[in-house]
Amino acid sequence: MQTQITCPNCGTPYMADVYQIIDVGRQPQLKEMLLSGQLNFAVCPNCGAGGRIATPLLYHDPAHDIFMVHVPPEMNLDQVRREEIVGQLVQQVVNQTPPEKRRGYMFNPQTMLTMQSFMEKVWGTEGVTPEMLARQQRQVDLLRRMATASPDVQEILLKENVRDIDETFFSILRAQIEATSQMSDANQVVGLLNLQAKLMTETEIGRKLEKQQMALHALNRDAKKAGGLSPELLAQHIIANEEDESLVTTLALTGRAAMTYDFFTKLTDEAEKRQKAGDTAGAEHLGHVRDQLLEIQREMQEATQQVLKAAQDVLDDILKADNLDEAVNANMGRIDDLFMHVLEARQAHAEQSGRHEESEKLRHIQEIIISQMQSDTPPEVQLLTQLVSAANKQEREQIIQSAPGLVSDELVEVIDMLREQASSAGQTELGDRLSEVRAELKAKLALAGSH
Numbered sequence: 001m002q003t004q005i006t007c008p009n010c011g012t013p014y015m016a017d018v019y020q021i022i023d024v025g026r027q028p029q030l031k032e033m034l035l036s037g038q039l040n041f042a043v044c045p046n047c048g049a050g051g052r053i054a055t056p057l058l059y060h061d062p063a064h065d066i067f068m069v070h071v072p073p074e075m076n077l078d079q080v081r082r083e084e085i086v087g088q089l090v091q092q093v094v095n096q097t098p099p100e101k102r103r104g105y106m107f108n109p110q111t112m113l114t115m116q117s118f119m120e121k122v123w124g125t126e127g128v129t130p131e132m133l134a135r136q137q138r139q140v141d142l143l144r145r146m147a148t149a150s151p152d153v154q155e156i157l158l159k160e161n162v163r164d165i166d167e168t169f170f171s172i173l174r175a176q177i178e179a180t181s182q183m184s185d186a187n188q189v190v191g192l193l194n195l196q197a198k199l200m201t202e203t204e205i206g207r208k209l210e211k212q213q214m215a216l217h218a219l220n221r222d223a224k225k226a227g228g229l230s231p232e233l234l235a236q237h238i239i240a241n242e243e244d245e246s247l248v249t250t251l252a253l254t255g256r257a258a259m260t261y262d263f264f265t266k267l268t269d270e271a272e273k274r275q276k277a278g279d280t281a282g283a284e285h286l287g288h289v290r291d292q293l294l295e296i297q298r299e300m301q302e303a304t305q306q307v308l309k310a311a312q313d314v315l316d317d318i319l320k321a322d323n324l325d326e327a328v329n330a331n332m333g334r335i336d337d338l339f340m341h342v343l344e345a346r347q348a349h350a351e352q353s354g355r356h357e358e359s360e361k362l363r364h365i366q367e368i369i370i371s372q373m374q375s376d377t378p379p380e381v382q383l384l385t386q387l388v389s390a391a392n393k394q395e396r397e398q399i400i401q402s403a404p405g406l407v408s409d410e411l412v413e414v415i416d417m418l419r420e421q422a423s424s425a426g427q428t429e430l431g432d433r434l435s436e437v438r439a440e441l442k443a444k445l446a447l448a449g450s451h
Contacts, residue, residue, distance in 0.1 A: 002015050002016070002017060002018075003015065003016060003017075003018040003053075004016075005018075005042060005053065007044035007046065007047060007049055008051075009044060009047050009049035010044060010046050010047040010049070012044055012045070012046040012047070014042075014044060014045055014046075016042035016053065018040055018053055018055055019033075019039055019040060019055075020055055020056055020057060020058065021057075021058050021060075021089055021092060022034060022057065022058070022059045023060045023093055023096070024059075024060060024062070024063070024333055025060065025062045025063070025332070025333045026096065026329065026332055026333065027332070027333075028332070028333040031061075031122070034119075034122060035122065035123065035126070037052075040055060040057075054072040054075055055072070055075075056069065056070070056075075056085050056089065057069065057070045057071075057118065058086070058089040058090065058093060059122065060093055060106070061122075061125060062101070063125075063333075064125045065105060066110075066122075066125070067103075067106050067108075067109045067110065068109055068110040068118065068121060069089065069109045069110070069111055069112065070111075070112040070113075070114075070115060070118040071086065073113075086109065090107070090109055093106065094107070098326045098329070098330055119133070120133060135164070135168075136168060136172075138161075138164055139164050139165075139168060139169045142157065142165075142169070143169065143172055143173055143176065145157060146158075146195055147176075147191060147192055147195060154195070154198070158199075158202065158203070165199060165203050165205060165206075166205055167205060167209070170196075170205070170209055173195070173199075177189060177192045177193065177196065180192060208246070211244070211247065212250055215237070215241055215247055215250070215251060216250065216251070216254060219233075219237050219251060219254065219255065222237070223255075229255050229257070229258045230258060231258045231260045231262040231263035232262065232263075232266055233258070234251070234252075234255040234258040234263055235263050235266035235267055235270075237251055238251055238252065238267070238293075239267070239270055239286070242286060245292075248289060248293070249292075252293050252296060253296075256297070256300060259293065259297050264294065267286060267289070267290040267293075270286055271286040271287045271290065307338060308342065310334075311336075311338050311339040311341075311342045314331055314334045314339060315342055315343055315346065315365075317331065318331060318365060319361065319362075319365075324364060324365055324368060325368055328368045328369055328372065329372065332369075332372060335369060340366075340369070343365065343369075344366070346362060347359055347363055347366065350362060379403070379406055380410075380411055380414070383399065383403050383406045383411070384411065384415070387400070388430070388437060393436070393440070396436075396440055397440070400440065400441070404448075407441055407448075409445065412438060412441055412442060412445070415434050415437060415438045416438070418434055419431050419435060
């Protein structure tokens with residue numbers, strides 16, 4: 001819910017999204033926001049100061065039978081008020097849960113005294129142990145110290161903590177660079193980029209990651225020139241990097257769509273060519289690479305089949321339910337892009353086979369899901385989606401006029417970010433459409449400012 005808070009740094013009041021209930025079965029995206037540190041995190045639009053908002057949290061994960069609550073000590077609530085708030089949150093979750101889905105544990109939530117123990121419990125459902133979390137916290141602290149240290153101190157910190165500088169550390173560093181760049185702090189961004197460049201050249205893992213980036217860039221560049229990634233092109237890059245097993249795996253996973261019969265034939269032909277030329281060791285090595293990639297492909301196919309079957313099972317469960325709305329609501333946490341693909345394919349097949357009753361039922365399920373997703377989507381995102389999907393300028397003008405309160409400079413900033421992403425992904429048409437929408441929104445804002 002939108003709540004007005006006051007910046008403790010400059011005193012500016014502003015609105016922020018505050019969530020007190022994280023029901024993973026109904027809104028799985030809230031769990032992702034919690035784990036990424038984005039949930040209940042506010043940034044002042046005036047001075048840029050940010051931090052976590054202290055608020056009671058109730059977490060429900062029906063897949064793991066977790067029902068727990070945390071009330072921040074800094075809220076200084078007495079026992080009566082604390083119990084009253086917890087009782088209200090519990091009642092709200094129970095009321096939103098269909099009777100057949102309610103469980104006894106939901107009436108006695110586990111109390112987590114600290115946010116750390118609360119987060120450890122959530123991370124545990126992802127297979128992350130307290131030891132792993134402690135290591136990640138050390139890495140965050142190390143990055144903070146290195147980012148503000150002089151070059152000499154950075155050298156000392158690097159030597160003393162080289163074991164903590166791994167792929168996770170670089171991921172944290174990249175995330176910090178992205179977050180800092182959004183706050184328009186050029187000096188900090190430059191400092192972090194310089195630190196990243198230093199670690200890329202002076203650490204073993206950094207050199208490995210740099211080599212991977214260069215190889216992936218070369219693959220993407222050549223694929224773009226050729227109009228797409230072909231099995232032959234992927235094989236060429238695999239052969240060029242065959243001595244680096246991890247890099248071969250990375251390239252194969254990136255270009256897995258091109259791992260066809262022709263791809264493996266190319267590797268076999270090259271191995272036979274080496275054998276005929278007397279390079280037995282080279283032929284055996286490439287044969288080993290081919291066999292490893294065949295095993296990777298087999299594992300990916302098995303995983304895909306398992307995920308596909310899981311999506312089909314969810315759809316079957318919904319179809320068997322007496323109340324489709326309740327069934328969809330209960331399974332929202334299991335509905336993703338693959339599920340929607342299965343749903344659309346089955347609906348089309350039912351229509352083509354003349355099973356009109358089944359087709360209509362499937363269509364109704366699709367409508368319920370779309371309606372639920374739209375209700376969970378912020379109105380600004382819904383507006384932007386409608387604008388991008390509009391057929392022409394006249395239709396966009398009507399959409400803008402219907403929601404004047406949502407047109408803002410912040411929405412334009414979101415469009416700018418999406419335009420950059422579209423450009424990086426080579427989505428020219430989407431980028432052009434976003435540019436048109438941006439120009440129309442800016443004109444609307446300028447007109448409003450002139451009155």
